[in-house]
Amino acid sequence: MGRQPCCDKIGLKRGPWTIEEDHKLMNFILNNGIHCWRMVPKLAGLLRCGKSCRLRWINYLRPDLKRGGFTEVEENQIIQLHSRLGNRWSKIAAHFPGRTDNEIKNHWNTRIKKRLKILGLDPVTHQPINQDQKKIISETTTTTTTTSNDDHDQDQDQGQSKVEEETSLDDQAAKSNNNTDNDDRQISTSSDQEEITASAATTTTDETKYNDVLDNFDDELLEFQKLDFSTWMDQEINNSISGSSSSYSTSSSLLSLDESNNIINNPSLVEADQTYLDNSFFSWEVFNYHHQLDQDLLFFKN
């Protein structure tokens, strides 16, 4: 007997979200919170399945998302964590406040994998590739960009051997999350850092590199922990208005900061040019400018 689908898909909309749908979903969650994703689309008046709403919220609408490209420090941290956790993207993402598992997964598959191959490292085992393997990889990467089944199998094998370690990491992540309550940004704990440091010390060739990475990471974490969530959010809002924030998506589906500010300064543009609404997503900042952010943010601050 097969499993029932998560929802009946008859009459449900698929594909890219419109600004109107985003607005409905965000308003609903901000006003009501999340209790049951299955009910969210019905109550919010959306023709989407609950899964789709959840994904949209987690990967795009959540106000604490950190947009923009990954820094080298973050990339190195991802590599470090991937060497120990394998393709457990959600576990890896737990170490990066404001980043989603999807974002990290995409970044890994599109950039970091290549970077490691160029450096002569196997992205699956993180070990140096011998010449024969290098040859095979260079041939396969020129013919296809998709993940091979071999990769997949190796990933799974690797995953099996890491279950015990993962368990301890999960415990730490859980403790960390419980300690932080509303402050999602403060996820990594000192014990995480100690373990990462200890693990880094066991990898012989990259020891120095990892220590540098961890030093930088500790500095960032310290800065980060000085902020409480509401302070951070206020800064993000102020930065967005002044145009000095560093965390903006360059994604094509978002209006650029210049465009956003242009609309802020000239709201009539939106009424005059319907294509803004039809074809574009506002950035989070613009969206909130038009929808009384302060009121909505009370939900998060409380």
Add this chain to the structure above:
DNA sequence: AACCGGATCAACCGCGGGATT
């Protein structure tokens, strides 16, 4: 200007696991 192919990333799908009945 038009086309092409690679890169990117949002979104979908199926599955596994925990909770509940």
Add this chain to the structure above:
DNA sequence: GAATCCCGCGGTTGATCCGGT
């Protein structure tokens, strides 16, 4: 213990962007 529900995860797809020719 079995059946069912729901959530979350990881793999994959497909639309779009972008640079090269």
